[in-house]
Amino acid sequence: MPQSRPRIIPEATVARLAVYLRVLAGLADGGRSHVSSGELASAAGVNPAGLRKDLSYLGPCGVRGVGYSVAGLRDRLTDALGGERSRPCVLIGIGRLGSALADYAGFASRGFEFVGLLDTDPAAVGRRVGGLPVRPVAELESVVAETQAAIGVITTPAEVAQSVCDRLVSVGVRSILNFAPVALTVPAGVDVRKVDLSVELQVLAFLDQQRHGTPPLVAPLRAAQGSAR
Amino acid sequence: MPQSRPRIIPEATVARLAVYLRVLAGLADGGRSHVSSGELASAAGVNPAGLRKDLSYLGPCGVRGVGYSVAGLRDRLTDALGGERSRPCVLIGIGRLGSALADYAGFASRGFEFVGLLDTDPAAVGRRVGGLPVRPVAELESVVAETQAAIGVITTPAEVAQSVCDRLVSVGVRSILNFAPVALTVPAGVDVRKVDLSVELQVLAFLDQQRHGTPPLVAPLRAAQGSAR
DNA sequence: ACGACTTTGTTCAGGCGTTCACAAGCGGTT
DNA sequence: AACCGCTTGTGAACGCCTGAACAAAGTCGT
Ligand SMILES: NC(=O)c1ccc[n+]([C@@H]2O[C@H](COP(=O)([O-])OP(=O)(O)OC[C@H]3O[C@@H](n4cnc5c(N)ncnc54)[C@H](O)[C@@H]3O)[C@@H](O)[C@H]2O)c1
Ligand SMILES: NC(=O)c1ccc[n+]([C@@H]2O[C@H](COP(=O)([O-])OP(=O)(O)OC[C@H]3O[C@@H](n4cnc5c(N)ncnc54)[C@H](O)[C@@H]3O)[C@@H](O)[C@H]2O)c1
Numbered sequence: 215m216p217q218s219r220p221r222i223i224p225e226a227t228v229a230r231l232a233v234y235l236r237v238l239a240g241l242a243d244g245g246r247s248h249v250s251s252g253e254l255a256s257a258a259g260v261n262p263a264g265l266r267k268d269l270s271y272l273g274p275c276g277v278r279g280v281g282y283s284v285a286g287l288r289d290r291l292t293d294a295l296g297g298e299r300s301r302p303c304v305l306i307g308i309g310r311l312g313s314a315l316a317d318y319a320g321f322a323s324r325g326f327e328f329v330g331l332l333d334t335d336p337a338a339v340g341r342r343v344g345g346l347p348v349r350p351v352a353e354l355e356s357v358v359a360e361t362q363a364a365i366g367v368i369t370t371p372a373e374v375a376q377s378v379c380d381r382l383v384s385v386g387v388r389s390i391l392n393f394a395p396v397a398l399t400v401p402a403g404v405d406v407r408k409v410d411l412s413v414e415l416q417v418l419a420f421l422d423q424q425r426h427g428t429p430p431l432v433a434p435l436r437a438a439q440g441s442a443r
Numbered sequence: 444m445p446q447s448r449p450r451i452i453p454e455a456t457v458a459r460l461a462v463y464l465r466v467l468a469g470l471a472d473g474g475r476s477h478v479s480s481g482e483l484a485s486a487a488g489v490n491p492a493g494l495r496k497d498l499s500y501l502g503p504c505g506v507r508g509v510g511y512s513v514a515g516l517r518d519r520l521t522d523a524l525g526g527e528r529s530r531p532c533v534l535i536g537i538g539r540l541g542s543a544l545a546d547y548a549g550f551a552s553r554g555f556e557f558v559g560l561l562d563t564d565p566a567a568v569g570r571r572v573g574g575l576p577v578r579p580v581a582e583l584e585s586v587v588a589e590t591q592a593a594i595g596v597i598t599t600p601a602e603v604a605q606s607v608c609d610r611l612v613s614v615g616v617r618s619i620l621n622f623a624p625v626a627l628t629v630p631a632g633v634d635v636r637k638v639d640l641s642v643e644l645q646v647l648a649f650l651d652q653q654r655h656g657t658p659p660l661v662a663p664l665r666a667a668q669g670s671a672r
Numbered sequence: 673a674c675g676a677c678t679t680t681g682t683t684c685a686g687g688c689g690t691t692c693a694c695a696a697g698c699g700g701t702t
Numbered sequence: 703a704a705c706c707g708c709t710t711g712t713g714a715a716c717g718c719c720t721g722a723a724c725a726a727a728g729t730c731g732t
Contacts, residue, residue: 225646226719232645234519250679259626263721270681278680279728283576287582303644310543315640318537326644365647388654389647391640395465395549397488405645405650411544411620415532415555416461417454418594418618419525425617427625442551455689480708493690499711507710508698 223294233258234265236324238288239319244392250281296325304330304363304387306378307370308338308348311393315369317344326365330357351378358385365389372396379406452523456497461518462487462644464496465553479510525554532593533559533616535607536599537567537577540622545600546573555594558587583607587614594618601625608635 223231241249251269255262269275269287272294276282281294287355287370305312305319308331315321316331323405332351342346349357357363366382368375368390374396382390383404390406393399452460466486470478480498484491498504498516501523505511510516521527534545537560544550545560560572561580578586586592595611597604598621604623611619612633617634621627627635 220496223649228646228649230615230644232642233626233639235645236641248618256464257626259628261721263723264719266679269719274681278726279730280680281679294649296556296646296652303646310546313723314539314543319646320641324641326641327537332722341554344685363598363643364651389649389651393642396478397462397486399488403654407647408641410462411639412465412549412553412555413458413461414620415530415550415594416524416553417457418620418634418636419530419555420452420523421454422458422618423525423594423701425632437685453689455673490691492692495709496690496709503711506698507709508700508708510709537714 225365227271228295230258230265230268231261231295233260234268235288235291235295238284238291240242241284243287246284248281248285249287251276251439254282262427298325300325300327301356301365302327302329302361302363304328304332304354304361305363305369306332306382307368308333308343309369310342310369312369314365315347316412329361329363330354340356346397354378355383355385363387365391367391367393368398369393376433399433425435452500457490457501457524458495459487459497460524461495462489464520464524465516467513467520470513471517475513476517478513479509480505483511527554529554529556530594531556531558531590531592532589532594532596533557533561533583533587533611534596534598535580535611536597537562537570538574538598541596541598542572544596545575558590558592559583562585578608580607583610584614587611587616592616594620596620596622597627598622635657 220409234254237254238249240354241257242356244338251266252262255265258265262372264405266276272290275287305316305328308316312331312333316328321327328344328346328423331343331346331348332354334351339348339350364387368378368380368382368388370378372394375392375396378397379390379392379398379400383400390404391400392406392408393411395410395412397408400401400406444556450645463602466483467478468543470486476523480495481491484494487494491592495505498511502515504519507652519588532550532555534541534557539547541562545557550556557573557575560575560577561583562568562577563580570576570578587595595616597607598613601623604621604625605627608619608621608627617633619627619629619633621635621637622640624639624641626637629635658670
């Protein structure tokens with residue numbers, strides 16, 4: 215019996231749970247049987263108290279005085295994040311980035327399997343990438359229907375991303391991961407997550423510039439120093 | 444006159460400013476002279492009031508009753524995010540993902556230029572990617588010194604990411620973008636941003652499961668999806 | 673068997689970020 | 703010149719998330 219889930223899980227917590235799960239998988243492969251919240255938090259790059267709070271959304275999973283069972287917690291997280299069942303994904307736009315994703319083994323190990331690769335370029339269609347043939351994008355609807363794909367990944371040029379998204383939604387895909395630098399508009403009930411690499415670089419550049427305005431880190435051994443900021 | 448920044452800009456705002464900047468660049472190309480906060484917010488996928496608040500960190504940039512000057516706001520954002528000067532970047536790990544990044548034109552147009560591509564694989568070294576030759580990773584330190592690279596992008600396997608990061612930090616790189624699925628440890632004063640594609644898929648899977656199961660719901664989420672920290 | 677130590681789970685307060693709502697300012701119109 | 707409508711900019715409330723301190727609970731050692 216699935217006992218009640220009294221609390222709702224914040225999305226920020228969900229993202230971290232996925233990180234914990236990956237760390238735990240590595241620990242399990244290494245033969246570890248137990249971990250403490252401190253060690254796990256360190257490996258995940260978060261605060262130990264925050265980690266315990268995150269895990270508490272799943273109910274008590276640890277043993278006081280001992281820590282968490284690696285295998286037990288891994289299974290529990292796996293279950294909480296959607297079980298072990300394979301999630302079929304379609305990938306649209308098999309260019310440089312799309313090819314890299316299609317060829318990446320790290321997704322399959324987490325239950326995400328590409329079942330359809332689609333492109334509009336005749337030169338790309340027919341090529342095999344990651345063991346799967348690239349099919350013409352005209353077959354998008356039939357591929358989704360055949361494979362019951364649950365997730366659509368968009369790596370097309372930005373100009374066509376919205377139209378590709380609309381077609382995915384129209385055939386029932388309700389989860390979309392978008393790499394194109396545009397904000398997609400979708401009806402309620404469809405989730406979109408966007409990965410914007412240019413923004414990441416721009417944020418880094420901003421933080422760097424901001425740092426130059428402040429005399430930061432080289433610790434002044436001599437105490438006194440005047441101007442801060 | 445670097446004084447005119449009395450207020451600090453939240454990091455979440457900085458990420459959105461970068462998005463606004465891209466939208467504005469497109470609008471400027473289209474010949475538009477003015478935009479309202481509502482239209483801009485719609486194109487960026489955010490709330491109009493939030494957009495105005497974001498822009499207010501830069502001081503008044505608009506004209507009441509009219510809107511924002513496209514070119515003027517674009518220039519102001521460009522300046523706030525670090526100016527137009529080119530930012531030299533080094534990329535370590537020229538595999539599938541690294542090659543896609545090195546070959547991507549969208550970064551250069553925003554001032555990010557790859558000045559060094561490094562890999563350890565003899566088969567990769569010497570290859571030209573995006574007009575640049577791949578050099579042996581042993582030359583990392585000298586490449587950074589020569590090019591004064593400000594940003595390091597890590598697309599190596601996870602096992603070696605920390606050691607690559609350490610080497611980057613040791614030669615003065617203080618901004619790092621990490622694609623490997625590990626939490627990097629860095630000294631204070633170094634910024635790391637992590638892009639974790641598996642986590643994005645896992646969050647989508649979780650949200651989908653929540654939707655299918657009992658409607659004890661997801662938490663009210665933070666609409667924007669910046670990036671992992 | 674008992675005590676002390678370790679580690680979890682929870683509670684509390686604080687900081688950020690987002691949102692709504694409204695007043696101020698500007699252009700256009702009469 | 704004055705009015706009207708439109709849009710910006712901002713002040714304040716609300717809610718979420720983070721970080722820290724505390725109590726419960728279980729284990730290990732004696
Ligand atoms: N490559 C990167 O490092 C990178 C970085 C950041 C963002 N992006 C974004 O990711 C997207 C893809 O980038 P890329 O470098 O792989 O570009 P790319 O040009 O190499 O690949 C795009 C692919 O999409 C295909 N395509 C075009 N129209 C299509 C349609 N209507 N239906 C299906 N497929 C279509 C093209 O044939 C091509 O194969 C772009 O939006 C880009 O802005 C890429
Ligand atoms: N490809 C993807 O779609 C994808 C998705 C998510 C995460 N990632 C992560 O990005 C990273 C790269 O992925 P990939 O698919 O490009 O892998 P890849 O194996 O194709 O490329 C890795 C490259 O790094 C090089 N390398 C290995 N050790 C090195 C070292 N010490 N110094 C410099 N270079 C070294 C290898 O020679 C290889 O060329 C991995 O950590 C992976 O987990 C990739």
